[in-house]
Amino acid sequence: MSRIRITGGKWRSRLIAVADVRGLRPTPDRVRVTLFNWLGQNLSGQSCLDLFAGSGVLGFEAASRGAARVTLVEQDQGAFAALRQNAQALGSEQLELIRSDALTFMQSAAKLAAADRLEQRQGRYDLVFLDPPYHQGWLARIEPLLQNIVNPGARLYVEAERAVESLGEWASVRAGRAGQVYYHLLERP
Template structure:
């Protein structure tokens, strides 16, 4: 097991455990810093959805910065257990961790979110499979953060508003198309 540091907010500098699950890639500090500069450092009152929670780096970072509620979806039982332990250690009352399939969750979600994080396993076609459901997960003014191993030009019914790269990681921020 390894550990990563939360970089901002209430839990700044706190370490969280990262399970050793094949293909799990915690979002690098530099990328998280850029993302939360884009989103604004203060997420007070925002609702967030982390569809492939993995290490929980994005969701815990959002909670640390004041998000009202963070829902994390994770299918792998080892990663899910580590998320549960980290939430308990941080006393993260605003974090809800769901063990399940991200696609099924997105298909049947009965609420909308201000921020959706989509950082799925690479080379598995998840972004293409999730694309149809992303716009319907967003509340008014909501955004989708997508991390991938390639540059994403567009997602149906969403407009790319920001993008960046760090090594072999391409990251993007999308908003509802106008």
């Protein structure tokens, strides 16, 4: 098991464990620093979703910067065990861990929204992190379900194997590249 550090907020410099899972690519430090410079260092009151959590570092970074609620969704058993271990070590009550595949989670959340069980701002997200496995078409499958679970003015962070100028109604407002990773901040007009 390897370790990576949280780059800012109340847990700055804390190390979190990363499970040895094939294909797991924790977002590099410099990309996270750039992302949170784009977003702002204070996420107080925001609700965040780390949909393909993996190491969970994006969700932990958001919680470290004051997000009111952070939901981390991960399917892999080993990665999920590491998420649980890290959440317990950090002792945060704003973290919600869900073991599920991303599509099932999104479909369930969309059904709740359609049935009006997700009240405005209750159970919806202000910021969504999407760093899915590459070359599997996840972004196209997830995008249609986003509108049902986000608040007005929500932002979307995407890591992908290629540049993403838009994703449905979402348009890239900031973008960068680090090696083979393209990263983007998207908003809806």
